[in-house]
Amino acid sequence: MATVLHQEIVAKGYSGHYQRVKMAIAPLRRGLPIDTPRERPPSPRQIARWITTAPSRRGLHATETLQRLFGHCPELDRTHYLVRQFAAMLDDRDATPLPDWLDRLTATGFPALASLANAIREDQPAVVQGITTPFNSGVNEGRITDLKLQKRIMAGRAGVQLLRQRVVLMAHLRRRYP
Known part of the structure; x- marks a missing residue:
């Protein structure tokens, strides 16, 4: 079907590749309507960037997409909450909530976050200095x-x-x- 369609539109002046036509009609083969716009899922790197960006600095698209993702993945919502708490510590230059935050990080049950909490605990004085002082490298x-x-x-x-x-x-x- 895609081959025939590609040959017909090439005869009418289309200079695109066959693969483009094949991808365009793929939803029809699966019984999906062709006019329904499909959004490409964000990459893990993109999601991480959105989570670490202050909500006031995020674009509308990023904010809406994150809210949809939080609805589908409560673990991501909890992680976002923890990241925002750490960002607040950095913004306020106040390390007093750090021990409680590390406990919450460990309590999430996510091995990666628990490992991060353990690593921070090993070097907690340096982390406190990094949060509370204006100096950086x-x-x-x-x-x-x-x-x-x-x-x-x-x-x-x-x-x-x-x-x-x-x-x-x-x-x-x-x-x-x-």
């Missing part, structure tokens, strides 16, 4: 990222001298254009 992390990028770009084709020269140039440009 963002500048250093940016420099390290630049260095790794230069190494990847050069892919071992040049020596230390050229790498050093490119890193110094990168640092100079960063100072001029923050």
Whole structure:
């Protein structure tokens, strides 16, 4: 069916690929109406980005899609709630709720979240410092990222001298254009 349809529309000037026609009529083969718009499900990475973004900064589409997902998956809703609680600690620079939050994380019954809670507990003083102080290592992390990028770009084709020269140039440009 798709082959015949593709041949007919090519004769009328269609320059698209056969695969496109085949995908377009696939719902008909399954007995679905063709005019019903279908939304592509969001990727796990996209959902994670929506969850970690403050609700006030999310777009309408992301907010609506998240609400639908929360209706289908209460575990995701609980995870979102916990993430927002941690974000509130960071925004307020207040680590007092951290021990209770870690207990709630462990109590969810999700192995990944319980493992995260255990890892945070192992280094809790550093996490408290990270939450409560305004200092961070963002500048250093940016420099390290630049260095790794230069190494990847050069892919071992040049020596230390050229790498050093490119890193110094990168640092100079960063100072001029923050």
